[in-house]
Structures are given as structure tokens and as C-alpha cells.
Amino acid sequence: MDVEKLIEGLDVDVWGVADVAEIEHTFHETIERGKYRRALVIGVRLLNDVLETIRDRPTLLYKHHYKTVNWILDQTAFRIASRIRKAGYRALPIAASQEVDWERQLGHLSHKLVGHMAGIGWIGKSELLIHPVHGPRVRYATILTDMPLEVTGQPLESQCGTCTACIDACPAGALSEEGYDMQKCLKKLREFASIRGIGQLICGICIQACPIGR
Ligand code: B12
Numbered sequence: 001m002d003v004e005k006l007i008e009g010l011d012v013d014v015w016g017v018a019d020v021a022e023i024e025h026t027f028h029e030t031i032e033r034g035k036y037r038r039a040l041v042i043g044v045r046l047l048n049d050v051l052e053t054i055r056d057r058p059t060l061l062y063k064h065h066y067k068t069v070n071w072i073l074d075q076t077a078f079r080i081a082s083r084i085r086k087a088g089y090r091a092l093p094i095a096a097s098q099e100v101d102w103e104r105q106l107g108h109l110s111h112k113l114v115g116h117m118a119g120i121g122w123i124g125k126s127e128l129l130i131h132p133v134h135g136p137r138v139r140y141a142t143i144l145t146d147m148p149l150e151v152t153g154q155p156l157e158s159q160c161g162t163c164t165a166c167i168d169a170c171p172a173g174a175l176s177e178e179g180y181d182m183q184k185c186l187k188k189l190r191e192f193a194s195i196r197g198i199g200q201l202i203c204g205i206c207i208q209a210c211p212i213g214r
């Protein structure tokens, strides 16, 4: 079975397949080594109109959109995993947004890393996965499987060039040409989470600032 068949009729805007052998050393210890061969990453595009409501802080509309897209991704990953299971293979869906190590701020695996290795995009100066068409305006989930899916691509070179829009826009000073300062970003996100009705570690300013995909 190919990926087109697995995602038929589902809300998937972007997808790619990476070789697990190259990245499984980065997975959380709950994921058994050698059990899976492929990582199928799926992406759902965010809506411009929602992102345009973000100026200097996350809005309630963005918070709801974030939750809705995560829910769609998790449902879709489950449905794909079920199709894989019915075809006789293993499948482990990894949530769009779930932390497993709060001290180090880690998920079970990095969707950005899977996407990067599958050739979906590059890691931009914002530290986000930048798709050549949709930019950072895509959220992701991953399905691990032993189904022998074809690996889709090679990591893309950065095409950020001289752009510094995300660096200039970040209210925490967390972005620079030298890299991303997670502690500064996290501090700002905690501040935003305390705004009435937000309650989530979200921001969206570096997504909204990127000219790619706007
Ligand atoms: C914890 C978490 C956070 C934390 C910590 C962020 C961080 N950088 O680690 C906090 C709360 C601060 C945060 C903030 C945000 N997050 Co967040 N977050 C996550 C989460 C749940 C886990 C990330 C994780 O495990 N990071 C650990 C580090 C080690 O990995 P990484 O940076 O993802 O990947 C790098 C390393 O793996 C490294 N690497 C390590 N080993 C190797 C080996 C090889 C061979 C290579 C090449 C690379 C490599 O390269 C990778 C690429 O940079 C993911 C969902 C997920 N499971 O992926 C979402 C996720 C990364 N967040 C996302 C988003 C959008 C945000 C925010 C914009 C908030 C918002 N939604 O409004 C900000 C953006 C911050 C920024 N500029 O990066 C999206 C990114 C989408 C995209 N297009 O890139 C994700 C993927 C969620 C999703 N379902 O789409 N996040």
C-alpha cells in the first residue's frame, strides 16, 4: 500500500516519509529501538485569517485553531494507523503536541526532525520547519510503522537567505543568527499562557512573521 492510499479522503496537506534508522537515537526511551522502519509525517496547513489576528500576542482565535488542528492531526494519525494495522503492519501514532519530558521540553520524537529528514522543508532561523510553499504555517504529527513505505526525500538546504523577519518580530529576543534560545521563548510562552483564556504554551508570532507561505 502506498501513502496516497493511506491518506485517501483525510485532511492531509503535506506528508513525507523518513528512514527511522537514521533518527531513532533521538526518540524517547518508551519507543522500542528496531521496532519501526519508517516515520510517516503528516501536516495540516494553518489558516491565514486566523494567523492575521496575532499581532503582539496569541489570540483566543489562534488558541482555538491550535487545539482544533492538533485534534484533526491526532484523529488523522489514528485513522492512518488503523489502516496500516488492517493491512497487517505495526503503527504507532505520535501526538501533534504532547510532552513527555517537561524538564527538557521534549516530545516522544521531533516532528520537525522527521519532516526535515523526509525532505518536507528546512529548519529556518525561527527554528521551525519551513515548507517551501506553506512556510511555517503547517502543524505536524507522525506515525511510526514497519510498513515498507518509500522514503520521500533528502533534507533541504535552508532558503532563509538574508531574511530576518522572525528574529526581528520575536518579543522574547529568543531568535538570532546564532540560533534559538529555548529558555527565553519558554519564559514568554508561560507569560502568554497566563493571559485569561489562553492557558497554553503558544505564541505564533514567528509563524505570522515569516513571508514564506503568507
Ligand atoms: C516541547 C515543544 C515546544 C517547547 C520547546 C521547543 C523546542 N524547540 O524544543 C516550547 C513550549 C518552547 C515550544 C514552542 C513553540 N512551538 Co513547539 N513543540 C514542542 C513539541 C511538543 C516537542 C518538541 C521537541 O521534542 N523538541 C526537542 C528538540 C530536541 O527537537 P526539535 O527542535 O523539535 O528538533 C531538532 C533536534 O531534533 C535536532 N536534532 C537532534 N538530533 C538530530 C539528528 C539529526 C540527524 C538532525 C539533522 C537533527 C537533529 O534537529 C531538529 C530540528 O531542529 C513539538 C511536537 C513534537 N513532538 O515534535 C512542538 C512543535 C515543535 N512546536 C511547534 C510550534 C509551532 C511552536 C510555537 C510556534 C508555539 C505555538 N504553537 O504558537 C513555538 C515556537 C518556538 C520555536 N521558535 O521553535 C510545532 C512546529 C511546527 C513547524 N512548522 O515547525 C511543533 C512541531 C508542533 C506541531 N504538531 O506541529 N514548543
Ligand code: SF4
Binding pocket: 169, 170, 171, 172, 173, 174, 175, 184, 185, 186, 188, 189, 202, 203, 204, 205, 206, 207
Ligand atoms: S514562539 Fe514567540 S517567543 Fe518563541 S521564538 Fe517564536 S516569536 Fe519568539
Ligand code: SF4
Binding pocket: 124, 125, 126, 127, 130, 159, 160, 161, 163, 164, 165, 166, 167, 209, 210, 211, 212
Ligand atoms: S522569517 Fe525569514 S529567516 Fe525566519 S524562518 Fe522565515 S524565511 Fe527564515
